[in-house]
Amino acid sequence: MLRSRLLAILAVLILLLSLGSLVGAQDDMVEIEYWQYNFGARVDAMNMLIEQFEAENPDIKVVHNSDIPYADFRTELAASAPAGVGPDVVTLFYGWIPAFVDAGYLVPLPEDPFSEDFILETFSPMVANSKFEGSYWAIPTAVRSLALFWNKDIFADAGLDPESPPATLDELVEAAIATTQYDGDMSDILSITRMGHAPALAAQDHHWFREVLIRQYGGAPYSDDGRTVTYNSEEGCAAFSWLAAFETEHVTGSNDILDGATNAFVNGESAIHVDGSFRLGTIARNNPALNYGVAELPVGPNGERHTFGSYWTHGITRRANDDPARLEAAVKFLQFITTPAAGTLWVNNVGELPAQATAAADEMILAHPDLGPFSAGLAYSHATFFVDESAQRQVLIDAFDNIRMGGMDPCDALDEAAALEQELIDNFWADREM
């Protein structure tokens, strides 16, 4: 009795399974997997693009994996690779690309349709400059730059003109001092109740220092080929000292108090903040009532404008390359999500600027009060060539901590950082050239 029932269940299961494979075999669907880390607005925008893409290409199905939080994203990729699973198209931070190329995880973008001429002609300069070892390895939908955020209510409260943000580095210092409030000792970071400006190297300020402040002080962060650290110069030290002074000398803020520099600004507890366009979305979501403005980064002592540009970029993996049908589908998909139209959809939903120069220079975007300053910045933006973004960032975070916690001289701290970062860069290239 029992046995016959078991047999019946088994028979049904077999039938179902074979039906499933019949359905699968009926059409020549190619299924590719696309992975990005979980960031609400990006996930929604990509879902829209995938829907459009699948409508245009009914023989391709894109599986969108966006469940992995940012902090675990690379770990999950590393865990999936040895198991032989994972994405065919993956979105990575541009600074991670060399490490993924080094591991042989990505394959170069095919000449057709991603020829060098096409990329140079149509994409923002920072994307065009991303050629590495003779190839382009990834291509973005959107790019970001840094700009200055200021809180108009705090400016007004401190007796400053709420409509004129600091235009120079000196004005930034003055405004930061004027807007800071204390509860007691004005020389103690811990007694700050409202921050003027908090240097936050762990957030965007290591980029601001690297690509903006040093240049504005007349120096250069790296040699032209990106293989030699040059920020431990007189100019670099002047720039680093300027940044550290907010915490050590002017005592206008710290990333250690009021839930960190970024949250403090979003919560209306900090007057001035340097951040990317992606922060617009955070503010809109978490504190829509915040009365703030966005301006281009202040000019430096030499009167020059610079900003840091960065982007999340899509690459094709070794896994896709192993199967011609999937590779073809992956290339089609990549082409689709990097058009000017995709960039426009992206800016409207995510707030990041289209990677295609024409779409980014759109009148509507330039005239937009919040996006305009970011878009204007694209023309003078620099994207650092990182060999190991997190390790290189850590080097500058540590240098800064050495100043504010260990009382180290900024020039010495920078010398130490330069030596450590040079070692990282040298190790990377030594492995490549063996």
Place this chain on the structure above:
Amino acid sequence: MKLTLAKKKVVWAYIFLAIPIVFFAYIRVYPALFAFQMSLHDYNPLAAEQPFVGFENYERLFDQLGKRKSQTKSAFQNTINYVLLGVPIQLCLALAISLMLNEIRFMSTLYRVMFFLPFVTSTIAIAWVFRMLYQPRFGLFNVILQLVSLPQQPFLRSTQQALPSVLALVIWQGMGFAIIIFLAGLKQIPRTYYEAAEVDGASRWHTFRYITFPLLNPSLVYLLVLQTISFLRMFAPVIAMTEQGRGGPLDSTVTVVLQTYREAFQSFNMGYASSLTVVLFALILGVTIIQLSVTSRRIN
């Protein structure tokens, strides 16, 4: 061969026991052995090939340890500090508390529960609560300091105070376990010894020194070995309590296991990370053997 019913039962028992053993071998023993193998390769999980490099990872490890300053060196130094500070403080406190708990009768269960509760609570949850307690200005500890007009302390935000701040939580959380073991040990000591000591007019200190302490030796050895191992493997409280789980500020709280994690899953140097775990394994093995041989002399 015809098996008796009793033998059949035994065979079946082995068959059922084999399942967890096979499972254990596959998810614990095999990866542990695999770590030895990985440590001899330039093992990048993203790559298609993992070239053999001999002892290069170990060379790099000892090279890092020899430097004036390096993450690996900080990790080993801090781990040793955690053990040298944490184990004695935790065991002394646990012993003192269990002696007191052994005395009281009124509401003794409630007290025991209070001390044991942290041990059965999630480390991550406790670590996050402590992280808030340590906050500047609004954290409970700084609020108390302000109330009694003492200067505020940076706690987790200072290179000097961060390690003791993390340690305090770990000592407190793990203490419940040590207390239970000590209490069980105390219950094993026959009452007659104490009665005899009382008759002889021994002082409380002498009773502790010559009866309680020697007879607690088995519990003490057990705890010493176990707690040393647990401090050597410290990971979760540090990753939960430090900024972005980095073991900062300035690597002042990073441990060997956290460094292993960072190398393996953030920099993808699985080979180097494996060599760290192999060295940690050797360290744990060595310390345990020494502890057992030194402290487990039989006391009469």
